[in-house]
Amino acid sequence: MSACGHRHEQEVGTSTSSHNHQYFNHIAAEYDERHGKTLDRLIEEIRARLNFIGADWVDDDDDDNDVDDAGAGDKQNDGSPVKTVRLLDYACGTGVVSRVAAYNARAENQGLSPSEMYAYQGNLCAPDDPNPPALASPEFSNFDIAAVGLGFHHFDDPALAARRLAERLKTGGVLLILDFLPHEKPDTSHPAAPTITHHGFTEEHIRSIFEEAGVGKNFALEEVAVVFHVSKEKGAGVKRKIFIARGNKA
Numbered sequence: 668m669s670a671c672g673h674r675h676e677q678e679v680g681t682s683t684s685s686h687n688h689q690y691f692n693h694i695a696a697e698y699d700e701r702h703g704k705t706l707d708r709l710i711e712e713i714r715a716r717l718n719f720i721g722a723d724w725v726d727d728d729d730d731d732n733d734v735d736d737a738g739a740g741d742k743q744n745d746g747s748p749v750k751t752v753r754l755l756d757y758a759c760g761t762g763v764v765s766r767v768a769a770y771n772a773r774a775e776n777q778g779l780s781p782s783e784m785y786a787y788q789g790n791l792c793a794p795d796d797p798n799p800p801a802l803a804s805p806e807f808s809n810f811d812i813a814a815v816g817l818g819f820h821h822f823d824d825p826a827l828a829a830r831r832l833a834e835r836l837k838t839g840g841v842l843l844i845l846d847f848l849p850h851e852k853p854d855t856s857h858p859a860a861p862t863i864t865h866h867g868f869t870e871e872h873i874r875s876i877f878e879e880a881g882v883g884k885n886f887a888l889e890e891v892a893v894v895f896h897v898s899k900e901k902g903a904g905v906k907r908k909i910f911i912a913r914g915n916k917a
Contacts, residue, residue, distance in 0.1 A: 705893060720812070753810045758815055791828070813833070818846075845891070846909070847895070847907045852866050882914040887914075894907065895907040
């Protein structure tokens with residue numbers, strides 16, 4: 668895959684997202700270490716589903732035709748434009764989706780300079796601000812894929828988030844959501860409790876969100892063979908099964 672046009676976005680601004688901002692800033696340095704094994708398994712599960720996700724990926728055969736010298740131009744040896752895949756990884760945390768298929772490593776191998784890869788902080792989901800000026804330039808639109816990896820349950824209004832992300836996709840682009848199937852509520856004393864607004868999603872709920880956002884074409888959902896175990900202060904832990912859902916913008 669090509670990583671050209673790689674963008675991260677983080678949701679900040681509302682009361683719930685303020686809790687998220689504070690909590691995840693506090694644990695960011697240790698997040699990958701704490702959940703490393705589970706995240707690695709999740710990444711492998713996503714990699715195994717690249718065909719299921721269905722974006723117009725750049726494969727190894729495409730790379731063979733790319734120019735060899737970094738910065739030598741944006742055309743292949745046959746004169747045709749170099750194919751790129753633009754990914755918007757929203758509410759990305761430490762970038763689970765962006766690591767799929769060695770996304771960043773491939774970017775470096777193909778000569779993509781660090782100046783072409785950015786992490787932006789902004790809120791695409793504020794009800795009263797549908798087009799934030801800071802995110803209004805053309806580079807923040809026309810994505811091949813927009814993804815939210817384990818962030819949907821933190822949003823005040825997931826349906827609004829889906830609509831806003833769909834607006835950033837090109838026609839035929841893919842909305843990809845990874846999140847939890849319905850589960851019991853966590854212990855309210857857990858520091859992360861104020862950051863959670865939804866305790867999982869049914870397939871019917873996710874399907875309706877996709878359809879209302881205009882990305883219900885070719886909708887599909889699969890359960891991923893990864894389970895998060897969230898320990899409680901007392902008693903047994905909470906088990907959370909993960910799904911991956913995708914749909915195309917009509």
